[in-house]
Amino acid sequence: MKRLTYILPLVVCLGLGAFLHFGLSGNPQVLPSAFIGKPAPAFAIEALPGRRPSEHAVSGGLSRADLTVGQPVVVNVWASWCIPCVAEHPLVDRLATKEGVTVHGINYRDKPADAAAWLARLGDPYAKVGADQDGKAGIEWGVYGVPETFVIDGDGTVLFKHAGALSPEIVERKILPLIKGAK
Amino acid sequence: MIRHIVGALLFGWAAMLSLSAHAVLPDEILDDPALESRARELSLELRCLVCQNQSIDDSGAELARDLRILVRERLVAGDSNDEALEHIRTRYGDFVLLRPPVQASTYLLWYGPIALFLFGAVAVVIAVRRRRLVVGAASPDALSDRERVRLDAALKREDET
Numbered sequence: 001m002k003r004l005t006y007i008l009p010l011v012v013c014l015g016l017g018a019f020l021h022f023g024l025s026g027n028p029q030v031l032p033s034a035f036i037g038k039p040a041p042a043f044a045i046e047a048l049p050g051r052r053p054s055e056h057a058v059s060g061g062l063s064r065a066d067l068t069v070g071q072p073v074v075v076n077v078w079a080s081w082c083i084p085c086v087a088e089h090p091l092v093d094r095l096a097t098k099e100g101v102t103v104h105g106i107n108y109r110d111k112p113a114d115a116a117a118w119l120a121r122l123g124d125p126y127a128k129v130g131a132d133q134d135g136k137a138g139i140e141w142g143v144y145g146v147p148e149t150f151v152i153d154g155d156g157t158v159l160f161k162h163a164g165a166l167s168p169e170i171v172e173r174k175i176l177p178l179i180k181g182a183k
Numbered sequence: 184m185i186r187h188i189v190g191a192l193l194f195g196w197a198a199m200l201s202l203s204a205h206a207v208l209p210d211e212i213l214d215d216p217a218l219e220s221r222a223r224e225l226s227l228e229l230r231c232l233v234c235q236n237q238s239i240d241d242s243g244a245e246l247a248r249d250l251r252i253l254v255r256e257r258l259v260a261g262d263s264n265d266e267a268l269e270h271i272r273t274r275y276g277d278f279v280l281l282r283p284p285v286q287a288s289t290y291l292l293w294y295g296p297i298a299l300f301l302f303g304a305v306a307v308v309i310a311v312r313r314r315r316l317v318v319g320a321a322s323p324d325a326l327s328d329r330e331r332v333r334l335d336a337a338l339k340r341e342d343e344t
Contacts (some may be wrong), residue, residue, distance in 0.1 A: 031278050094196060135246070135249050135250075138249075139253060142274040144232035144233060155328060
């Protein structure tokens, strides 16, 4: 009994330390999406005006119907004013070109002319690009910053969300396995 | 005296002014004052996800403005306060609520302090009781068995004489 009174504070302290270590070690800027495992939100935006033809481009506006085509798709939220979007762009291109994934773009709070010029300059790997000029579609998706990337299975269920620029690790360890698993 | 009163009034007025210093822009404000005050109430409950420790009522971020406008649209469309909050919560998750909802994942947060307080109170009660028992046993008022025997013997001798 007496020994317990000596050991107990140590145990409590270690427990609290472990709790705080794991509780505080995450990045508070990265928030879980409210949509994981749930159907993607209903939205419909018109096609980005002035977009030039490209290899993967599909004409027409972007809506929820484009996410339920039986094949997993990636939705990438970007803007021409967004610096990390430039950094991650080669990875979006790799998904579309090398991995053969359908990537739709939501052009968030942007001027269409700037967005079209951005795509012409850096390459256009997107299938459809919808122009979300007033940010309403972004709100439907729970977007709180750009870039954000969602993986959606063939039935329109959101499997994964990444907030911030993509990295090769995220593409290889998270996105590609999910897409292969969903096929 | 009067100076003090005037000073206090001025201070209160300034404090009220600073309280009402918010990020709501004139073009967002609804014509209906009742709806507008409800919208302000809700805006104080919603976190700006860009700045994270500010409500959308305080924040100048574009997203905060979008959400303030969305709250007003929902209220104009006839949503109750809870429905309007829920509308945003389904899109942005629990984190958007500045007051965390009471649910299984937040029991520790809500009830942890009460549990800790009860634990401490019980520990104090036990400690105090134990100390009383120890002190009671060693009290100079109480006689040990040996002392009692000696006392009895002494009293007996007294009687015999």
